[in-house]
Each structure stands twice: as C-alpha cells, then as structure tokens.
C-alpha cells in the first residue's frame with residue numbers, strides 16, 4: 001500500500017541508520033531516571049501494528065512508544081514484546097525503535 005512503510009523501514013528511520021554494533025550496554029542494570037515522553041503519533045489509515053502486522057483501528061486498545069518513536073502498536077502486542085524481552089534480556093525495548101523502557105516497562109505500559 002502506498003504511503004505505508006514497513007516496520008523495518010520505520011525502525012531504520014527511527015534509528016537514523018545503524019547503531020554501532022560494538023556498543024554494549026548493561027541495559028538491565030541501567031535505570032532510566034530522566035525521561036522525556038513523546039506524544040503518540042496520529043494513526044494513519046491502514047497503518048499496521050509492527051508486532052502482529054494487523055491493521056490498527058482507532059477504537060482498538062493502542063499504546064505508543066512513550067520514550068522513543070511515538071509510534072502506535074496494539075497494547076497487547078507491545079505487552080507481548082515486552083514479556084518476550086523480559087524472558088530473554090530483562091530490558092523492555094520498543095520493537096520499532098529499540099528505545100529502552102527500562103526494567104519496569106511492563107508496569108509503565110499497564111498504567112498507561
């Protein structure tokens with residue numbers, strides 16, 4: 001569909017290119033203290049959730065990446081991604097822009 005970019009493209013845009021792969025940070029131990037939150041981007045018609053690839057509707061339960069790209073995903077899908085993060089790396093990352101939500105990402109999402 002024209003005007004719709006793939007999650008991969010969106011990720012690259014959000015990152016502004018590839019990040020240094022040599023950089024290793026102990027995300028799990030890092031507590032993100034100061035955060036500036038970003039507003040949700042407006043849902044474009046036909047925009048798909050980056051996790052499940054289904055089209056998102058305005059009346060669905062959506063959450064945006066509050067600390068990074070601001071893009072919308074289904075709340076359940078973002079929760080699923082965070083739980084996957086939790087089981088593997090312990091840090092919650094936006095599946096699109098890889099912004100670290102910190103170890104309490106799931107709690108932050110719940111209170112949203």
Ligand SMILES: [Zn+2]
Pocket residue numbers: 049050051052053054073074077
């Ligand atoms: Zn989804």
Ligand SMILES: [Zn+2]
Pocket residue numbers: 065068069070071094095096097098099
């Ligand atoms: Zn993001």
